[in-house]
Amino acid sequence: xxxxxxxxxxxxxxxxxxxxxxxxxxxxxxxxxxxxxxxxxxxxxxxxxxxxxxxxxxxxxxxxxxxxxxxxxxxxxxxxxxxxxxxxxxxxxxxxxxxxxxxxxxxxxxxxxxxxxxxxxxxxxxxxxxxxxxxxxxxxxxxxxxxxxxxxxxxxxxxxxxxxxxxxxxxxxxxxxxxxxxxxxxxxxxxxxxxxxxxxxxxxxxxxxxxxxxxxxxxxxxxxxxxxxxxxxxxxxxxxxxxxxxxxxxxxxxxxxxxxxxxxxxxxxxxxxxxxx
Amino acid sequence: xxxxxxxxxxxxxxxxxxxxxxxxxxxxxxxxxxxxxxxxxxxxxxxxxxxxxxxxxxxxxxxxxxxxxxxxxxxxxxxxxxxxxxxxxxxxxxxxxxxxxxxxxxxxxxxxxxxxxxxxxxxxxxxxxxxxxxxxxxxxxxxxxxxxxxxxxxxxxxxxxxxxxxxxxxxxxxxxxxxxxxxxxxxxxxxxxxxxxxxxxxxxxxxxxxxxxxxxxxxxxxxxxxxxxxxxxxxxxxxxxxxxxxxxxxxxxx
Numbered sequence: 287x288x289x290x291x292x293x294x295x296x297x298x299x300x301x302x303x304x305x306x307x308x309x310x311x312x313x314x315x316x317x318x319x320x321x322x323x324x325x326x327x328x329x330x331x332x333x334x335x336x337x338x339x340x341x342x343x344x345x346x347x348x349x350x351x352x353x354x355x356x357x358x359x360x361x362x363x364x365x366x367x368x369x370x371x372x373x374x375x376x377x378x379x380x381x382x383x384x385x386x387x388x389x390x391x392x393x394x395x396x397x398x399x400x401x402x403x404x405x406x407x408x409x410x411x412x413x414x415x416x417x418x419x420x421x422x423x424x425x426x427x428x429x430x431x432x433x434x435x436x437x438x439x440x441x442x443x444x445x446x447x448x449x450x451x452x453x454x455x456x457x458x459x460x461x462x463x464x465x466x467x468x469x470x471x472x473x474x475x476x477x478x479x480x481x482x483x484x485x486x487x488x489x490x491x492x493x494x495x496x497x498x499x500x501x502x503x504x505x506x507x508x509x510x511x512x513x514x515x516x517x518x519x520x521x522x523x524x525x526x527x528x529x530x531x532x533x534x535x536x537x538x539x540x541x542x543x544x545x546x547x548x549x550x551x552x553x554x555x556x557x558x559x560x561x562x563x
Numbered sequence: 564x565x566x567x568x569x570x571x572x573x574x575x576x577x578x579x580x581x582x583x584x585x586x587x588x589x590x591x592x593x594x595x596x597x598x599x600x601x602x603x604x605x606x607x608x609x610x611x612x613x614x615x616x617x618x619x620x621x622x623x624x625x626x627x628x629x630x631x632x633x634x635x636x637x638x639x640x641x642x643x644x645x646x647x648x649x650x651x652x653x654x655x656x657x658x659x660x661x662x663x664x665x666x667x668x669x670x671x672x673x674x675x676x677x678x679x680x681x682x683x684x685x686x687x688x689x690x691x692x693x694x695x696x697x698x699x700x701x702x703x704x705x706x707x708x709x710x711x712x713x714x715x716x717x718x719x720x721x722x723x724x725x726x727x728x729x730x731x732x733x734x735x736x737x738x739x740x741x742x743x744x745x746x747x748x749x750x751x752x753x754x755x756x757x758x759x760x761x762x763x764x765x766x767x768x769x770x771x772x773x774x775x776x777x778x779x780x781x782x783x784x785x786x787x788x789x790x791x792x793x794x795x796x797x798x799x800x801x802x803x804x805x806x807x808x809x810x811x812x813x814x815x816x817x
Binding site for chain 2: 288289290291292293294295306307308309310311314315317319320351353355356357358359360361362363381382383384391392394398399
């Protein structure tokens with residue numbers, strides 16, 4: 287009976303490239319048998335990642351075998367780790383006496399390694415949201431409001447800051463100390479605002495991903511579809527990005543072709559989370 | 564040598580085999596997981612009994628290589644136990660894999676199997692592979708099976724095999740110990756510097772191990788390098804190499 291085995295290339299970790307000793311124990315290939323257990327392991331840990339809004343989950347595993355071309359055998363003394371991000375997976379390993387992982391396979395798309403077994407999740411506006419999701423939406427709206435305020439303030443200040451900055455450069459050492467410190471304060475204030483805007487942007491992005499996960503149980507990398515009933519158009523895409531504006535979420539990503547493969551063109555659709563007032 | 568002594572030699576050599584991960588050529592032997600080591604020793608005990616009964620001479624090297632010399636034969640056979648699969652990677656497979664990052668392949672044995680292998684100790688000989696099942700304990704008769712395979716192969720050979728120099732240190736052995744010491748002790752070790760120098764060199768000829776240094780010959784006398792090694796690190800090298808006469812001032816490795 288023939289079994290499917292996924293064979294990965296193996297490279298050194300970037301930070302260990304200057305250490306030639308690590309190169310000597312670099313395996314030639316990483317081999318993983320494609321089984322239900324492998325698929326479940328990947329999907330379970332990805333679910334964990336989405337649930338806790340993490341960037342990457344790394345778990346110790348035994349599902350990977352490391353082959354050495356030079357010694358023509360599988361090495362048994364390698365500690366192996368499975369790295370899972372929302373969209374990709376990789377395997378890394380370390381061999382005694384090294385303590386930290388020093389070789390890793392390239393990151394590959396999850397839908398490619400689980401061998402075209404990806405489900406398409408249909409998103410619909412009529413989903414009955416949980417009270418928790420509704421509270422998250424309220425939080426998102428208040429954060430968005432605050433973000434817009436801060437952003438507006440920043441840009442207004444930016445209008446003043448730029449000429450002041452130019453003035454500062456032109457009149458350096460010619461202004462009185464008070465005037466000079468006033469300029470410095472404006473620039474400092476603007477920088478602080480910029481940091482706050484960026485922090486808010488990140489919070490909104492993470493909150494939005496959390497809402498999408500709680501409401502629709504999908505994350506980046508999932509195949510999603512949406513039917514616009516009034517236009518009769520169905521959009522299917524690989525979820526790669528989103529933003530929130532005016533009570534609507536925009537989902538965007540590479541479109542899925544009729545054959546079920548990831549296409550080249552970008553596609554997007556909007557979904558209103560709450561009923562319009 | 565009796566069978567218990569042979570097994571005891573294998574147990575001692577097992578601790579050193581970790582160094583062979585840094586060896587440029589590798590050395591055949593027993594490379595199995597700790598969980599399966601005890602069962603493997605039982606299999607080997609049974610094998611050695613059968614080989615002895617067939618009149619074979621069995622030799623174990625410092626690195627745990629097992630050599631079987633059939634009675635009145637001029638060719639030794641190497642024996643190894645390791646994990647194998649029915650993998651056959653083509654010559655350009657690595658280059659193709661670099662382009663696509665991964666490939667989906669089909670194998671009848673997706674998980675590596677513990678296999679016993681024998682090969683005549685001569686140039687261009689191929690390994691005879693026999694998977695073994697430790698759970699079912701089918702090791703009885705395995706020795707005779709391998710012995711027959713050896714006899715078949717011996718009949719094909721018209722010239723004697725390579726001369727066996729047990730425990731002769733090669734350049735690769737010394738370099739493997741240096742690289743292992745560098746990985747084990749890190750940047751604070753003088754072996755780390757030596758390992759770096761060796762890896763960064765495009766060419767080195769003969770290597771000489773003196774009482775406190777390693778000398779590497781370059782293309783010409785001007786390109787020769789001498790790297791000093793601390794006393795502690797020299798003791799590490801001595802501990803891990805089968806050097807009997809360390810009183811010699813210079814040991815030449817080619």
